[in-house]
Amino acid sequence: MYSHMMVGSNDIERSKKFYDATFKAIGGREAIVDDKGRLMYLYNDGAFLVTKPIDGEPATAGNGCTIGFAMTPEQADAWHAAGVEAGGTAIEDPPGERPGSGMYLAYLRDPDGNKLCALHRLG
Numbered sequence: 001m002y003s004h005m006m007v008g009s010n011d012i013e014r015s016k017k018f019y020d021a022t023f024k025a026i027g028g029r030e031a032i033v034d035d036k037g038r039l040m041y042l043y044n045d046g047a048f049l050v051t052k053p054i055d056g057e058p059a060t061a062g063n064g065c066t067i068g069f070a071m072t073p074e075q076a077d078a079w080h081a082a083g084v085e086a087g088g089t090a091i092e093d094p095p096g097e098r099p100g101s102g103m104y105l106a107y108l109r110d111p112d113g114n115k116l117c118a119l120h121r122l123g
Helices: 012-025 073-085
Strands: 004-008 039-043 046-051 066-070 096-098 103-109 115-121
Touching (some): 012 073, 073 103
Antiparallel strands (some): 103 115
């Protein structure tokens, strides 16, 4: 059912620095930039895109919205560190196994405030 995810940004160059770092940390590539200036990240048969809103209004983060990326615990740690280094904000608990959940999680907010999660199902 999933085909792609797109988030808005008020500063595409700042977003490119952040997302290039986080995708490269898990073995992905830097963004493909299309003719409209949108960033496209293709990884594990999914597509993640970043754009300035087409309606001309400011980009805002979705309240209650979280975008999750599947990866190993080692990738989650590298992703989290790269994101913080590239201008993201660490949120919630530090990366790690959540007792009783059966999951390894890491959370960031990108420079525009979008909430991101690295997730690995244990076992």
